Amino acid sequence: MTEADGLLLVNARLATMAAADGGYGIVEDGALALQGGRIAWVGRRADAPAAARALPVHDCGGLWITPGLVDCHTHVVHAGNRSDEWEARLNGASYEDIARAGGGIMATVRATRAASEDALLRQSALRIAALLAEGVTTLEIKSGYGLDLENEAKMLRAARRAGELLPVRVATTFLGAHALAPEYAGRADDYIDEVCARMLPALAREGLVDAVDAFCERIGFTHAQTARVFAAARGLGLPVKLHAEQLSDQGGAALVAEYGGLSADHLEWLSDAGIAAMARAGTVAVLLPGAYYFLRETRMPPIDALRAAGVPLAVATDCNPGTSPMTSLLLALNMACTLWRLTPLEALRGCTVNAARALGRADIGTLAPGQRADLAMWDIARPADLAYAIGANPCRAVVNGGVLRAPRVGLPPA
Ligand code: NIG
Numbered sequence: 001m002t003e004a005d006g007l008l009l010v011n012a013r014l015a016t017m018a019a020a021d022g023g024y025g026i027v028e029d030g031a032l033a034l035q036g037g038r039i040a041w042v043g044r045r046a047d048a049p050a051a052a053r054a055l056p057v058h059d060c061g062g063l064w065i066t067p068g069l070v071d072c073h074t075h076v077v078h079a080g081n082r083s084d085e086w087e088a089r090l091n092g093a094s095y096e097d098i099a100r101a102g103g104g105i106m107a108t109v110r111a112t113r114a115a116s117e118d119a120l121l122r123q124s125a126l127r128i129a130a131l132l133a134e135g136v137t138t139l140e141i142k143s144g145y146g147l148d149l150e151n152e153a154k155m156l157r158a159a160r161r162a163g164e165l166l167p168v169r170v171a172t173t174f175l176g177a178h179a180l181a182p183e184y185a186g187r188a189d190d191y192i193d194e195v196c197a198r199m200l201p202a203l204a205r206e207g208l209v210d211a212v213d214a215f216c217e218r219i220g221f222t223h224a225q226t227a228r229v230f231a232a233a234r235g236l237g238l239p240v241k242l243h244a245e246q247l248s249d250q251g252g253a254a255l256v257a258e259y260g261g262l263s264a265d266h267l268e269w270l271s272d273a274g275i276a277a278m279a280r281a282g283t284v285a286v287l288l289p290g291a292y293y294f295l296r297e298t299r300m301p302p303i304d305a306l307r308a309a310g311v312p313l314a315v316a317t318d319c320n321p322g323t324s325p326m327t328s329l330l331l332a333l334n335m336a337c338t339l340w341r342l343t344p345l346e347a348l349r350g351c352t353v354n355a356a357r358a359l360g361r362a363d364i365g366t367l368a369p370g371q372r373a374d375l376a377m378w379d380i381a382r383p384a385d386l387a388y389a390i391g392a393n394p395c396r397a398v399v400n401g402g403v404l405r406a407p408r409v410g411l412p413p414a
């Protein structure tokens with residue numbers, strides 16, 4: 001019998017994140033029955049049904065168990081880094097200056113195009129392993145540094161392979177409309193034609209696209225161009241999300257909400273109209289404090305208004321070489337609380353139940369019967385500790401699809 005066939009975890013404290021009141025869903029002296037890669041039963045050990053008690057027992061030694069963490073916005077697959085630009089910014093240049101001078105996203109496009117799929121996977125696996133060591137069991141990975149069919153496909157294939165070689169669920173997002181491909185300089189509408197008519201259909205046919213994203217911004221694409229990308233996604237039955245209102249208000253959040261979007265991400269310049277549209281559509285607000293911190297932004301996303309409108313809040317790393325070279329989701333939680341006054345409960349919901357929703361997945365992000373058996377075990381005193389500590393990694397074990405492992409994962413052979 002393997003673990004995937006069944007296991008009863010006992011002597012644990014649970015934060016199920018599944019409580020009807022939106023709280024932690026704490027269960028003291030809890031137990032979890034895992035069977036066939038799913039959670040079969042959750043509750044107090046004393047209440048375990050006979051079928052659960054018949055399973056092989058694993059004693060968790062009093063650790064806390066949460067759903068496996070979900071990092072719902074990353075650009076973790078990319079080549080090279082941009083510490084040179086970071087240094088330039090510290091010497092006075094702005095992110096937008098650098099982008100306009102052909103650096104920024106384009107610098108990573110050049111490095112990513114030059115890398116083989118294997119090299120891309122190797123470089124990215126190091127970053128992914130760091131995320132997994134902190135209890136991440138599901139990871140969204142965007143393309144967007146290839147900007148032509150061949151290189152966007154290479155990025156998405158590398159992302160899919162990461163999900164096969166490492167113990168993590170990968171959700172892929174096509175971000176062809178991230179920046180204007182250099183071959184299309186001065187012809188942004190023609191590039192959007194290429195994205196909609198050729199790249200997206202071909203990548204979707206290959207099964208490489210779980211969702212479609214765009215960068216709606218002065219240095220990205222216009223509202224109208226973004227709408228064309230969304231229409232193409234809708235035509236293929238693919239869900240959409242958006243880099244919206246990061247550096248200016250382009251009405252992107254309302255646009256993605258209009259398309260029933262899964263999430264609008266960044267949102268520092270989000271308007272009241274954008275908030276209302278997101279609330280109506282049930283679009284998740286994905287907050288990315290790493291980019292705000294690293295760009296030394298001062299305008300905060302309108303957290304109070306989002307909260308008041310009942311928009312679900314998620315938190316992610318935005319792991320990318322230009323604006324958030326961060327491979328710690330726990331650090332993102334701390335930043336969301338410290339910089340933006342999220343509560344530790346909101347932060348934890350933001351990387352579990354609400355992050356799952358931002359990926360359109362109802363089968364992860366909570367501890368409840370029928371859910372995928374993706375869990376993280378922590379040496380903490382209470383759930384708030386996950387957002388409280390800076391640089392500590394209290395993760396002691398992880399379960400992926402019912403299989404128990406140590407937090408540190410072996411890397412695929414170089
Ligand atoms: O999420 N905003 C656009 N995309 C990324 C930055 C990408 C880059 O600078 O390489 C972001 O911040």
Ligand code: FE
Pocket residue numbers: 073074075243318320
């Ligand atoms: Fe991003």
